[in-house]
Amino acid sequence: MLKNRDIIIFGDDWGRYPSTIQHIGRVLAENNRVMWIGSLGLRKPEFKLSDLKRAFEKLSSVFHQKVPRAEEGASPVIKVHPFVIPLHDIKIVQMLNKILLLRKLRAAVKEHRFKNPVLITSSPVMSQIVGCLDESSVHYICLDDYSHFKGAFKRLVEFENSLLEKADSCFAVSETLINSRKTPKGNPHYLPQGVDLEHFNMQCRKIPEALKGIRKPVIGYFGIVAPLWTNISLIIRAAKEYPEYEFLIIGRVEMDISGFNAAGNIKYIGEVPYSDLPDYAKLFDVGIIPFEENNLTRACNPIKLYEYLAMGIPVVSTDLTEVRKFSDLVFIAKSEDEFIRLIKTAVEDSTAERNQARSQRAMEYSWKAVTEKITDVILNTESKKNSF
Numbered sequence: 001m002l003k004n005r006d007i008i009i010f011g012d013d014w015g016r017y018p019s020t021i022q023h024i025g026r027v028l029a030e031n032n033r034v035m036w037i038g039s040l041g042l043r044k045p046e047f048k049l050s051d052l053k054r055a056f057e058k059l060s061s062v063f064h065q066k067v068p069r070a071e072e073g074a075s076p077v078i079k080v081h082p083f084v085i086p087l088h089d090i091k092i093v094q095m096l097n098k099i100l101l102l103r104k105l106r107a108a109v110k111e112h113r114f115k116n117p118v119l120i121t122s123s124p125v126m127s128q129i130v131g132c133l134d135e136s137s138v139h140y141i142c143l144d145d146y147s148h149f150k151g152a153f154k155r156l157v158e159f160e161n162s163l164l165e166k167a168d169s170c171f172a173v174s175e176t177l178i179n180s181r182k183t184p185k186g187n188p189h190y191l192p193q194g195v196d197l198e199h200f201n202m203q204c205r206k207i208p209e210a211l212k213g214i215r216k217p218v219i220g221y222f223g224i225v226a227p228l229w230t231n232i233s234l235i236i237r238a239a240k241e242y243p244e245y246e247f248l249i250i251g252r253v254e255m256d257i258s259g260f261n262a263a264g265n266i267k268y269i270g271e272v273p274y275s276d277l278p279d280y281a282k283l284f285d286v287g288i289i290p291f292e293e294n295n296l297t298r299a300c301n302p303i304k305l306y307e308y309l310a311m312g313i314p315v316v317s318t319d320l321t322e323v324r325k326f327s328d329l330v331f332i333a334k335s336e337d338e339f340i341r342l343i344k345t346a347v348e349d350s351t352a353e354r355n356q357a358r359s360q361r362a363m364e365y366s367w368k369a370v371t372e373k374i375t376d377v378i379l380n381t382e383s384k385k386n387s388f
Contacts, residue, residue, distance in 0.1 A: 002375040003031040006114040008105075008133065010037045010121035014079050018274045020143055020173070020303060021122045023194060025077065027371040035078040035108060035117070040101070040125040041086040041153075080108045088125060088153045098128045109133060118378060124156055127163035137168040137382050139374070141191065142177050148296040150227060168381045171374060173301040174322045189377055194370035195306035195362050200278055208279055210269055215246045217347050220284030222277060223304050226254040229297065231290045231318070238340045239263035245343070250280055281311060286346045289317035290339070305330070310362035312355035314346035329358050
């Protein structure tokens with residue numbers, strides 16, 4: 001494990017959602033100084049309320065930098081919110097963003113006396129500043145096929161290819177991404193998703209007020225509900241097939257869900273704080289992953305799979321490549337009809353022995369174990385670089 005190093009991480013906006021890169025950052029911050037660079041943007045903003053709200057939040061964070069607070073069990077994470085113009089497809093804007101970004105980062109590096117930092121990034125957009133911060137090494141963590149995101153910048157592929165050329169190592173969370181992210185310095189390393197075991201293994205502290213009296217069994221889903229990701233019609237079909245079950249949907253919505261009204265047993269409660277999520281999810285008798293099957297989802301490795309398993313509940317998923325690795329514990333549907341049939345099978349498979357096996361498997365994927373895999377590669381890579 002890396003210790004006593006200066007690390008700069010380019011990720012999403014800290015604290016907004018509990019993402020893979022943030023979990024890794026928290027583990028690294030236990031033994032290192034971590035500077036966190038907020039989102040540089042992966043898609044074009046749209047003129048809609050959610051994007052306007054997001055833009056306001058970004059501007060607010062840029063002009064109202066807060067003194068970092070020490071997180072429980074970790075050293076302070078230094079949060080830096082750079083101002084970039086979200087028009088990365090325009091060459092002159094790209095050049096201007098590089099100037100703005102470097103000015104901000106160099107000032108932060110100087111202020112906090114970072115020396116030869118390790119750069120870790122999940123954002124291809126930062127490829128243009130590789131080599132400009134006296135970094136000891138650069139490591140890319142590929143979490144999704146960003147080019148398939150709705151509204152993704154056309155130049156994202158160019159940025160990513162440039163980053164792959166420059167990076168000392170690349171990690172990818174799925175076999176699909178590994179096969180398509182080749183680097184001159186060696187093939188990408190497989191990096192499974194992880195789970196906060198303590199968080200999802202905790203006993204339910206209380207039943208949330210909104211869920212008191214909910215019928216059992218509960219078929220649950222938490223996560224984003226968005227186009228290209230979530231098969232809304234499949235959820236509705238399943239709910240109609242099992243009127244005696246309650247379908248509980250938790251998460252941010254980015255698409256029309258009015259169809260939920262067609263089934264009287266779908267309960268949508270919106271987003272809940274990550275800190276409270278186990279209180280809601282512990283009511284699940286089955287966790288579902290009703291993802292669409294397309295190029296975007298084929299490249300993904302859903303964190304919720306590991307979180308469901310950590311809670312010891314049966315899981316039903318559409319046929320995703322990375323989920324197949326858990327076929328002994330997860331019910332994987334080859335069709336929508338099979339997905340619906342398997343929900344009943346999963347309810348009946350909720351036994352103490354099987355649920356224990358699920359939670360035991362999840363223990364192999366703690367965020368500490370995942371982060372150790374990354375740091376082992378980083379240390380090995382730097383050792384080889386220094387030997388020349």
